[in-house]
Amino acid sequence: MTELGVGCGRDARFFASRRFRVRGTELSLQGCRYARSKGLDVEEGDALHYLRAQTSATVDAVYSNLFFNMEFTRQEHQALFAEVARVLRPGGLHLFSVRSVSDPWYGRGKPRGPDTFDPAPHGVPMHFFSPAYARGLLQRRFRLLALEELMEGEGEFPIRVLYVVARREPEDA
Ligand SMILES: C[S@@+](CC[C@H](N)C(=O)[O-])C[C@H]1O[C@@H](n2cnc3c(N)ncnc32)[C@H](O)[C@@H]1O
Numbered sequence: 001m002t003e004l005g006v007g008c009g010r011d012a013r014f015f016a017s018r019r020f021r022v023r024g025t026e027l028s029l030q031g032c033r034y035a036r037s038k039g040l041d042v043e044e045g046d047a048l049h050y051l052r053a054q055t056s057a058t059v060d061a062v063y064s065n066l067f068f069n070m071e072f073t074r075q076e077h078q079a080l081f082a083e084v085a086r087v088l089r090p091g092g093l094h095l096f097s098v099r100s101v102s103d104p105w106y107g108r109g110k111p112r113g114p115d116t117f118d119p120a121p122h123g124v125p126m127h128f129f130s131p132a133y134a135r136g137l138l139q140r141r142f143r144l145l146a147l148e149e150l151m152e153g154e155g156e157f158p159i160r161v162l163y164v165v166a167r168r169e170p171e172d173a
Pocket of ligand 1: 047
């Protein structure tokens with residue numbers, strides 16, 4: 001499986017401990033170094049660039065946690081989802097979680113684009129997802145298997161997250 005935006009590798013380590021063969025990509029050199037120090041196979045750099053270098057239909061699952069919330073435009077999201085679809089084997093899974101437009105942080109800070117806000121100095125710019133936006137990105141390449149919205153986090157930092165599981169459709173419709 002492939003993880004996008006591995007961070008320090010917390011989730012990748014969990015999957016590896018369950019005997020998944022995990023590879024991943026991470027933009028931050030610091031995160032990347034830490035993940036590698038834990039024995040993970042993580043490439044430093046941009047996820048789109050990483051995906052474009054992978055052979056078509058070779059990956060069983062693409063996973064990401066709060067990665068698509070980074071400051072990507074709709075066009076960039078579309079390019080990323082198209083690449084995820086390309087690298088997945090037919091029947092492969094695209095599993096991701098994203099901060100929702102119902103998140104308590106939605107609308108805080110400076111608007112930077114549709115559903116995108118910069119809460120500086122309290123964090124990095126974020127693109128929040130509605131269920132409709134997530135569905136639109138999946139379009140005809142994927143079959144949506146599950147989409148659930150839940151609160152996560154504790155105390156002063158609760159966040160509202162959409163959890164999405166979609167299956168790569170066998171053929172391009
Ligand atoms: C909110 S963090 C989540 C990290 C990790 N998935 C976790 O759950 O702890 C988003 C991560 O995506 C990385 N990132 C941002 N833009 C990226 C890009 N274009 N390509 C790869 N990684 C990126 C960031 O450096 C950051 O580590």
